[in-house]
Amino acid sequence: MQQMLQNIKALLEKPSNFSIVIHRNPDGDAIGSGLALQTFLNKLGHQVSLISPNEVPNYLKWLPKTDQIIIFEENPELAKEKLSDADLIFTLDFNDFSRVSGNFTKYLQEIAPYKTFVMIDHHLEPSEYAQFKFSDPEKSSTSEMVYDFIVNLGYKDLIDKDMATDLYTGIMTDTGSFKFPNTTPHTMCVAADLMSHGINHNKIQIKIYDSFSLNKLHLLGEALNKLVFLPQYKTAYIALSKEELQKYHYQKGDTEGFVNYGLALNDANFAALFLENDDEGVRISFRSKGDVPANEFAKKYFNGGGHKNAAGGRTKQSLNEAVNTFLEKLPEFKSKLIHANI
Ligand SMILES: [Mn+2]
Incomplete structure (x- = not known):
């Protein structure tokens, strides 16, 4: 693990093009972890495209920068261009290419032999496509794992209010507001640290759960x-x-x-x-x-x-x-x- 982090840290040192891919029908964890990782990598000086197979659900559109997410279904050529230019492709919150589905899955399979993948995910039975595999089914959410990833790389200071909002949203939705069995003491420590960035946790709760049509x-x-x-x-x-x-x-x-x-x-x-x-x-x-x-x-x-x-x-x-x-x-x-x- 430590060696893998060192190797990634080396790759993050020179400005590069990165892509982040999340799963089809993205939920709070996929969008939250994706946006936070994108902002983090931007802060390190990289060009980063965040790609979702299909549209962002309405209940998450209030999160900052969701309008910049590239939707594969609507714009496959742009998404493919970004992926083909990417020096590293991060895949978040899924364990297998099939989770992006359809032509997107086919495209990832096509480019996989030539590309370097970083998987950050908490689903069981991860596939073997990633050179850098952070897979831990014991974690509450991919957002918790992205938090750990940033902290373990030594960049905790780069976490800002927007990133904290993204990650908190992901953890909150994947744990059912901290009530599902996947909620651990570490989850609560991460949530507490995110809260200390001045996020409006009550507003997040309201935006997600009390905003029904x-x-x-x-x-x-x-x-x-x-x-x-x-x-x-x-x-x-x-x-x-x-x-x-x-x-x-x-x-x-x-x-x-x-x-x-x-x-x-x-x-x-x-x-x-x-x-x-x-x-x-x-x-x-x-x-x-x-x-x-x-x-x-x-x-x-x-x-x-x-x-x-x-x-x-x-x-x-x-x-x-x-x-x-x-x-x-x-x-x-x-x-x-x-x-x-x-
Ligand atoms: Mn998840």
């Missing part, structure tokens, strides 16, 4: 009415069709957090949210309590993965078929679901 709240009402609880599996799920989403003028990010309501049920140890989407089939989010392995379930049946308590997957099946697959596979996890250690 009326449509979103009405959609949440519909989702909660549709919540199904299966006591025999201590499992709750919500399935929303394309039509239901359209009825409430669904915008990307509107269903953020909905899956957690299933888990809010006192007897639920596992929760799923099924979303029907035109281009992508059905997307499913999973949440679990204690030692129920949401990521194993997502990986085994829904081409996905993630963390033990928060995972996601997708399928080309119809919404009904996807729910039926879910219901058929629950019995295999029954003892884990019923006897969860919390």
Whole structure:
């Protein structure tokens, strides 16, 4: 680790072109860690492009400089030009090229043999594309890891208020406001140090969690009415069709957090949210309590993965078929679901 940091530090010494890539459907951690790393590298005198596969969700657009993020889907030529010019490519908050999806994945695979990659990520089972691999599933978030990265390189003094806001946002969203099991004493120390930079932590909370549109709240009402609880599996799920989403003028990010309501049920140890989407089939989010392995379930049946308590997957099946697959596979996890250690 120390040697790897020394080697990177040497690479950061002369002004260079860098790119930072984050995952598709970027969340607070991807955007927060990406923006903070970009600012940090800018301060060291580098040209840095931050590239997202698709658009920044509305609830994160208030973060400074999100308007400068290059969106691969909208501007693939510019993104490719930046990546092909990059002396180093940082990939943040994902463990495999497939997480940027589609043509973006193909492009990264194409250039991988000629490029040097730095992975900073906290997902399980990292792929082997990065020459510099900072992978730690024990960390709360990639934002916590970017903080450690900067501090361990000896540049703690470069952290400013905007960077602290970015990193705090990432840690706060990935830990569910410091309540998920991934929150460690170190996480709290990092958050405390970030707060000491004069960030408005209450404003961040309000911007993320208390800034719903009326449509979103009405959609949440519909989702909660549709919540199904299966006591025999201590499992709750919500399935929303394309039509239901359209009825409430669904915008990307509107269903953020909905899956957690299933888990809010006192007897639920596992929760799923099924979303029907035109281009992508059905997307499913999973949440679990204690030692129920949401990521194993997502990986085994829904081409996905993630963390033990928060995972996601997708399928080309119809919404009904996807729910039926879910219901058929629950019995295999029954003892884990019923006897969860919390
Ligand atoms: Mn993350």
